[in-house]
Amino acid sequence: MAHKINDSCIMCGACEPECPVQAISAGDDSYVIDATKCVDCVGFNDEPACVAVCPSDSIEKA
Ligand code: SF4
Numbered sequence: 545m546a547h548k549i550n551d552s553c554i555m556c557g558a559c560e561p562e563c564p565v566q567a568i569s570a571g572d573d574s575y576v577i578d579a580t581k582c583v584d585c586v587g588f589n590d591e592p593a594c595v596a597v598c599p600s601d602s603i604e605k606a
Protein backbone atom coordinates (compact mmCIF):
# COMPACT_ATOMS: atom_id res chain seq x y z
CA MET A 545 0.00 0.00 0.00
CA ALA A 546 0.92 3.68 -0.07
CA HIS A 547 1.91 5.79 -3.03
CA LYS A 548 5.41 6.68 -4.13
CA ILE A 549 6.93 9.60 -6.05
CA ASN A 550 9.40 8.67 -8.78
CA ASP A 551 12.38 10.43 -10.38
CA SER A 552 10.27 12.35 -12.89
CA CYS A 553 9.01 14.71 -10.15
CA ILE A 554 9.65 18.33 -11.19
CA MET A 555 9.14 19.60 -7.61
CA CYS A 556 6.20 21.81 -8.50
CA GLY A 557 4.75 21.36 -5.02
CA ALA A 558 1.15 20.88 -6.19
CA CYS A 559 0.69 17.57 -4.40
CA GLU A 560 1.77 18.63 -0.92
CA PRO A 561 -1.31 20.67 0.11
CA GLU A 562 -3.69 18.14 -1.45
CA CYS A 563 -2.76 15.28 0.86
CA PRO A 564 -5.40 14.81 3.57
CA VAL A 565 -2.93 13.23 5.99
CA GLN A 566 0.11 15.47 5.41
CA ALA A 567 2.18 12.58 4.08
CA ILE A 568 3.97 14.61 1.39
CA SER A 569 7.00 16.83 1.87
CA ALA A 570 9.84 18.27 -0.17
CA GLY A 571 12.95 16.13 -0.39
CA ASP A 572 16.33 16.91 -1.94
CA ASP A 573 15.67 15.87 -5.56
CA SER A 574 11.94 15.22 -5.50
CA TYR A 575 8.96 15.43 -3.22
CA VAL A 576 8.56 12.37 -1.05
CA ILE A 577 5.65 10.46 0.45
CA ASP A 578 5.93 9.06 3.95
CA ALA A 579 4.72 5.50 3.42
CA THR A 580 3.84 5.20 7.09
CA LYS A 581 1.35 8.07 6.73
CA CYS A 582 -0.12 7.60 3.22
CA VAL A 583 -3.51 5.91 3.36
CA ASP A 584 -3.99 5.95 -0.45
CA CYS A 585 -6.72 8.54 0.18
CA VAL A 586 -9.07 5.80 1.36
CA GLY A 587 -11.88 7.48 3.27
CA PHE A 588 -10.96 10.93 1.93
CA ASN A 589 -11.14 10.92 -1.88
CA ASP A 590 -12.40 8.61 -4.61
CA GLU A 591 -9.03 8.86 -6.34
CA PRO A 592 -5.61 9.62 -4.81
CA ALA A 593 -5.51 13.42 -4.60
CA CYS A 594 -1.79 13.64 -5.25
CA VAL A 595 -2.00 11.59 -8.44
CA ALA A 596 -4.85 13.77 -9.71
CA VAL A 597 -2.87 17.01 -9.45
CA CYS A 598 0.59 15.85 -10.52
CA PRO A 599 1.45 17.40 -13.91
CA SER A 600 4.23 14.93 -14.66
CA ASP A 601 2.56 11.65 -13.71
CA SER A 602 5.26 11.09 -11.10
CA ILE A 603 3.17 9.37 -8.45
CA GLU A 604 2.56 5.65 -8.56
CA LYS A 605 1.05 3.04 -6.34
CA ALA A 606 3.99 1.54 -4.51
S1 SF4 B 1 -2.49 8.89 -2.02
FE1 SF4 B 1 -3.61 10.38 -0.75
S2 SF4 B 1 -2.90 9.94 1.34
FE2 SF4 B 1 -1.38 9.05 -0.05
S3 SF4 B 1 0.16 10.63 -0.36
FE3 SF4 B 1 -1.33 10.82 -2.03
S4 SF4 B 1 -2.76 12.38 -1.29
FE4 SF4 B 1 -1.64 11.63 0.52
Ligand code: SF4
Nearest residue numbers: 553554556557559598
Ligand atom coordinates in the same frame (compact mmCIF):
# COMPACT_ATOMS: atom_id res chain seq x y z
S1 SF4 C 1 2.72 17.20 -8.02
FE1 SF4 C 1 4.10 15.70 -9.03
S2 SF4 C 1 5.75 16.95 -9.95
FE2 SF4 C 1 4.68 18.24 -8.44
S3 SF4 C 1 5.89 17.99 -6.53
FE3 SF4 C 1 4.22 16.48 -6.48
S4 SF4 C 1 5.10 14.60 -7.37
FE4 SF4 C 1 6.45 16.28 -7.91
